[in-house]
Amino acid sequence: MDHDRGEAAVSDGAQFRQVSPVRLYQRIVEQIEQAIARGDLKPGQRLPSERELVTQFGASRPTVREALRVLESNGLVRSRPGDPNGPEILPFTPAGLVKEMTRLVQFDSMSMAALISFRMILDGSASLLAARLRSEEELASMEQAIAVMSDAIEVGYEEFSKADVAFHEVVALASRNSLIEVCNQVVRGAVLSLISDKVAHALNSTALMRESLHHHQEVLEAIRLGDGLAAARISRRNLYDYYAGYVPEDERGPLLALVDDEEA
Amino acid sequence: MDHDRGEAAVSDGAQFRQVSPVRLYQRIVEQIEQAIARGDLKPGQRLPSERELVTQFGASRPTVREALRVLESNGLVRSRPGDPNGPEILPFTPAGLVKEMTRLVQFDSMSMAALISFRMILDGSASLLAARLRSEEELASMEQAIAVMSDAIEVGYEEFSKADVAFHEVVALASRNSLIEVCNQVVRGAVLSLISDKVAHALNSTALMRESLHHHQEVLEAIRLGDGLAAARISRRNLYDYYAGYVPEDERGPLLALVDDEEA
DNA sequence: CGTTATGACTGGCCTGACCAGTAAGCTCAC
DNA sequence: GTGAGCTTACTGGTCAGGCCAGTCATAACG
Numbered sequence: 001m002d003h004d005r006g007e008a009a010v011s012d013g014a015q016f017r018q019v020s021p022v023r024l025y026q027r028i029v030e031q032i033e034q035a036i037a038r039g040d041l042k043p044g045q046r047l048p049s050e051r052e053l054v055t056q057f058g059a060s061r062p063t064v065r066e067a068l069r070v071l072e073s074n075g076l077v078r079s080r081p082g083d084p085n086g087p088e089i090l091p092f093t094p095a096g097l098v099k100e101m102t103r104l105v106q107f108d109s110m111s112m113a114a115l116i117s118f119r120m121i122l123d124g125s126a127s128l129l130a131a132r133l134r135s136e137e138e139l140a141s142m143e144q145a146i147a148v149m150s151d152a153i154e155v156g157y158e159e160f161s162k163a164d165v166a167f168h169e170v171v172a173l174a175s176r177n178s179l180i181e182v183c184n185q186v187v188r189g190a191v192l193s194l195i196s197d198k199v200a201h202a203l204n205s206t207a208l209m210r211e212s213l214h215h216h217q218e219v220l221e222a223i224r225l226g227d228g229l230a231a232a233r234i235s236r237r238n239l240y241d242y243y244a245g246y247v248p249e250d251e252r253g254p255l256l257a258l259v260d261d262e263e264a
Numbered sequence: 265m266d267h268d269r270g271e272a273a274v275s276d277g278a279q280f281r282q283v284s285p286v287r288l289y290q291r292i293v294e295q296i297e298q299a300i301a302r303g304d305l306k307p308g309q310r311l312p313s314e315r316e317l318v319t320q321f322g323a324s325r326p327t328v329r330e331a332l333r334v335l336e337s338n339g340l341v342r343s344r345p346g347d348p349n350g351p352e353i354l355p356f357t358p359a360g361l362v363k364e365m366t367r368l369v370q371f372d373s374m375s376m377a378a379l380i381s382f383r384m385i386l387d388g389s390a391s392l393l394a395a396r397l398r399s400e401e402e403l404a405s406m407e408q409a410i411a412v413m414s415d416a417i418e419v420g421y422e423e424f425s426k427a428d429v430a431f432h433e434v435v436a437l438a439s440r441n442s443l444i445e446v447c448n449q450v451v452r453g454a455v456l457s458l459i460s461d462k463v464a465h466a467l468n469s470t471a472l473m474r475e476s477l478h479h480h481q482e483v484l485e486a487i488r489l490g491d492g493l494a495a496a497r498i499s500r501r502n503l504y505d506y507y508a509g510y511v512p513e514d515e516r517g518p519l520l521a522l523v524d525d526e527e528a
Numbered sequence: 529c530g531t532t533a534t535g536a537c538t539g540g541c542c543t544g545a546c547c548a549g550t551a552a553g554c555t556c557a558c
Numbered sequence: 559g560t561g562a563g564c565t566t567a568c569t570g571g572t573c574a575g576g577c578c579a580g581t582c583a584t585a586a587c588g
Contacts, residue, residue, distance in 0.1 A: 129518060
């Protein structure tokens with residue numbers, strides 16, 4: 001029989017944290033990360049050379065290198081062979097976020113419906129914010145993107161799709177929210193990569209491209225007028241019309257729930 | 265004089281991509297990442313031991329280790345010393361995303377306003393979808409979560425906050441969109457970790473908690489009635505009221521743009 | 529039959545070395 | 559003096575081999 005003698009007293013007492021052995025390379029990563037976060041190391045500045053870091057940290061070169069590889073994969077520094085100035089501190093970019101988001105979408109096996117639903121939300125919100133926050137320059141960029149789309153219809157779907165993406169990028173930019181920008185970009189990429197094979201055939205018709213162009217013009221018009229709700233609604237409906245075909249019928253409920261905004 | 269002989273012909277011809285030397289360890293990372301993404305390696309499964317990987321990849325141990333450290337820092341695998349089964353494939357967690365976001369905000373490459381704005385969009389959309397898609401069970405869970413919040417007011421902010429999170433989790437779940445769920449969780453985590461120090465003092469008042477509870481009840485009521493637009497609007501406004509104080513006044517424009525939905 | 533020792537693994541870390549680059553500084557011809 | 563070219567002292571990328579402290583399965587032991 002277990003009498004649980006002794007141990008009980010201990011477990012009743014102080015709270016112990018889970019102790020996990022911290023690798024040496026992690027310590028190094030932390031120190032450099034904090035130095036960057038504190039601003040002691042600014043983008044463009046250089047880290048000491050690997051061999052110099054070895055002496056400063058008191059670790060071996062492989063260990064220091066492991067730390068540098070981790071920092072590098074996180075987009076914080078970059079090492080170039082032969083560079084006498086040592087590894088460079090990189091400016092902050094959302095590249096890491098993009099990578100993580102992409103992983104999320106890839107590994108977590110999102111359903112097509114979830115992706116498109118999310119895209120409708122993001123693009124709709126971007127349109128709404130763009131309608132209310134856009135500058136004249138951004139509006140001009142959108143008009144220009146639309147013009148490019150219009151011209152691209154003659155060239156082919158390849159070009160048209162590029163111009164299409166460009167338009168959405170400008171709208172996302174005008175929303176003044178880098179998170180929307182990043183997420184939209186990732187989700188759009190994921191959706192496109194999932195249907196790229198089918199879409200080339202399905203949409204390679206000037207009629208469909210013209211219709212798509214028209215829809216985009218409607219969004220643009222709403223943005224021009226500053227009518228955020230309309231811009232969002234039209235934007236969502238466009239996406240639904242585009243992509244609903246790629247979603248099994250019994251999974252379209254969540255998509256429709258985002259379209260029927262006119263509640264009446 | 266430069267006559268640009270020869271080179272011109274080349275640069276006029278084929279398009280060359282920027283060539284960047286790919287490190288050996290990156291190749292290894294890619295291969296393992298893809299194997300996981302493809303599903304060849306599932307969470308819980310084990311990688312061969314480092315020495316075994318050395319022979320399989322034909323690289324040296326330091327190189328293989330660099331690859332493993334990168335994968336480990338990305339939360340894909342975990343190595344335990346002495347484990348005879350080799351490194352373990354981990355299930356996906358959004359922890360990396362949270363880290364990335366907080367980093368971006370800390371390094372000033374993303375504004376707090378963007379984070380909160382995004383949270384308003386996500387939570388609003390989740391509420392909207394929940395109002396239109398929720399089952400009776402989910403509605404009951406929400407009511408229960410609200411009840412817990414109500415009780416927690418007496419206990420303290422710690423408990424209240426937990427119940428608060430639980431409510432939002434249920435709403436996100438009811439939106440039937442795992443992307444919303446995860447992103448919402450990530451953004452919420454990032455926001456909380458960034459203001460955790462201030463919030464404990466600011467909100468530790470039963471009056472404020474009561475007000476918050478009341479707001480949540482309003483959202484719940486809208487969800488019960490199936491009024492998606494109202495649920496979304498109230499949800500966004502609540503978040504604004506909560507968090508606007510943490511955003512500099514001159515950056516609140518984008519937030520207000522998400523609140524003023526009643527358009528005249 | 530339970531317990532304990534043993535040995536064959538594991539990953540963490542180190543030393544020392546070689547190579548292919550880079551760029552600064554030097555030399556030397558002009 | 560000044561510019562072009564070479565030398566050299568670095569850089570990071572990679573490797574081979576080794577030591578240590580853990581872990582775990584198994585075999586020997588009580």
